[in-house]
Amino acid sequence: MRIDILSAVPELLTSFLNHSILKRAQDNGTVGIFIHDLHDFADNKHRRIDDYPYGGASGMVMTIQPVEKAITKLQKERHYNEIIFPTPDAPLYKQKTANTLSTLENIIILCGHYKGIDQRIRDHFITMEISIGDYVLTGGELAAAIITDSIIRLLPGAISDETSALTDSFQDNLLSSPVYTRPAEYKGWKVPNVLLSGNHKDIDEWKMEKAIEKTQQIRPDLLKNDTTE
Numbered sequence: 767m768r769i770d771i772l773s774a775v776p777e778l779l780t781s782f783l784n785h786s787i788l789k790r791a792q793d794n795g796t797v798g799i800f801i802h803d804l805h806d807f808a809d810n811k812h813r814r815i816d817d818y819p820y821g822g823a824s825g826m827v828m829t830i831q832p833v834e835k836a837i838t839k840l841q842k843e844r845h846y847n848e849i850i851f852p853t854p855d856a857p858l859y860k861q862k863t864a865n866t867l868s869t870l871e872n873i874i875i876l877c878g879h880y881k882g883i884d885q886r887i888r889d890h891f892i893t894m895e896i897s898i899g900d901y902v903l904t905g906g907e908l909a910a911a912i913i914t915d916s917i918i919r920l921l922p923g924a925i926s927d928e929t930s931a932l933t934d935s936f937q938d939n940l941l942s943s944p945v946y947t948r949p950a951e952y953k954g955w956k957v958p959n960v961l962l963s964g965n966h967k968d969i970d971e972w973k974m975e976k977a978i979e980k981t982q983q984i985r986p987d988l989l990k991n992d993t994t995e
């Protein structure tokens with residue numbers, strides 16, 4: 767898979783994407799992540815990529831020209847399955863969308879900044895808009911990082927235990943059950959006996975019971991609706 771990220775502040779992404787699982791996935795060829803500085807595509811000598819909004823609102827708006835130049839350059843090189851714009855005024859991101867995106871070959875993520883991006887970019891280039899939650903961030907970079915992370919951990923080869931992404935919270939509309947490691951007892955706090963029993967049927971039943979219990983307590987909405995949509 768290949769992910770191209772267009773950003774006004776690429777430094778915000780480089781450190782995050784160059785560590786741990788995301789770094790290993792790039793090093794072993796599971797994914798290629800390419801970060802592009804939108805200022806490099808600006809056709810003006812000050813490399814400006816924003817301007818005042820029509821209608822006199824507050825804040826600056828990202829202009830069409832550098833975005834169009836960046837996207838058309840990439841599109842000449844390969845076909846992109848989706849061009850994604852993270853924005854709070856969009857459908858909420860769910861695990862199911864991450865699953866779908868992880869099956870694609872090439873995607874572009876355009877990070878907005880300032881007050882917003884010219885609506886014509888959304889109308890003419892963007893194929894999918896995603897909100898990562900009902901709150902507003904200063905830019906799209908953190909959202910792009912979250913989307914990228916959630917996709918990459920699903921790619922075969924990214925996580926050493928291949929089944930572990932399948933047992934994540936949300937994969938079956940349930941939050942995940944608690945996990946424990948050694949020691950079996952610490953300051954009198956004990957690991958549940960069933961996990962030490964070696965009986966896999968009992969252990970699986972216990973995990974399912976705990977997952978349902980936790981979901982009922984914290985996110986009962988997951989049990990009622992198909993919120994993975």
Ligand code: ADE
Pocket residue numbers: 852853854896897898899900901902903904905906909
């Ligand atoms: N950009 C700013 N806030 C955002 C949000 N909540 N989701 C996605 N992109 C954003």
